[in-house]
Structures are given as structure tokens and as C-alpha cells.
Amino acid sequence: xxxxxxxxxxxxVTQLQAHVQQLKNIIAKQKTQESKTVNNKxxxxxxxxxxxxxxxxxxxxxxxxxxxxxxxxEDTNRTVETQLFNALMKTRLIELRETSNYHRCGRTDKGVxxxxxxxxxxxxxxxxxxxxxxxxxxxxxGHKTGE
Numbered sequence: 001x002x003x004x005x006x007x008x009x010x011x012x013v014t015q016l017q018a019h020v021q022q023l024k025n026i027i028a029k030q031k032t033q034e035s036k037t038v039n040n041k042x043x044x045x046x047x048x049x050x051x052x053x054x055x056x057x058x059x060x061x062x063x064x065x066x067x068x069x070x071x072x073x074e075d076t077n078r079t080v081e082t083q084l085f086n087a088l089m090k091t092r093l094i095e096l097r098e099t100s101n102y103h104r105c106g107r108t109d110k111g112v113x114x115x116x117x118x119x120x121x122x123x124x125x126x127x128x129x130x131x132x133x134x135x136x137x138x139x140x141x142g143h144k145t146g147e
Contacts, residue, residue: 054125054132064113071107093123
């Protein structure tokens, strides 16, 4: 192999690295824009501190043939757990997975369905009192049901 070959190879790798960085920048910009607007309307900020929480157990079922298993994975978003947390955050029942006190009792492999999967986590609640209701850190008194 000639020196020219290696120089061309190094040049191509450098170009590909620059292209990957450009794509990462585009994706980051799109995510920022998406978080600021939904259907071309500005998104109002949501104040989780105005709501109490409740620790709940959820029993769910899913047909897993389109998923890469239950548990979230670094290399794919096609997991049941990832889709579940996307829905919980979109509906603003949780702010972040990391702060939701989340626990699961099992997992499934790629393509496997489950009919009694159980998870537990802290969800935002409109209830001001009752069994399991608690005030999270930073809670601000004065929430009115229905706001």
C-alpha cells in the first residue's frame, strides 16, 4: 500500500468526522426547536413544583414484537421503557425519568410480549390530599385543581 492511499484514507476519515459533527449539530438544533414549539405554537413552561405527587404501581401489558425488549438501551430508542417514559413526559406526569423514583420488577428480551409487567414511580397528582400523596422537594403551596 502506498503513502497516497493512507493520506486519502486519513482525509476521508476526517471528512466523515466533520460530517458526523454537522449532523449532531443539526439534531441538537431540531430538538431545541421542537421543545420550544408544538404544531408551530409556543410551548408554555410547566411548573412541576406546583403539584404534589403520588407513588403508584402500574401494571401494564405490551405486545413486544416491534420492540428491542422492555429495558431502555443506549443503542436504540425502540424499547417499551423508552416509549413509556416518552409518553409520561409528554403528558407531564413526570418531569424526568431520573427524578421519578422509578423501579421495575423485570424485563423482556427483543420481540417478547408481557401481560403483567409492574413498575412503580412517583407521578404528578392533582389531588391535594389522600393516601400516598406527598409534597416533593421544592413544592410551592397554592396549586388549584383544574389549572
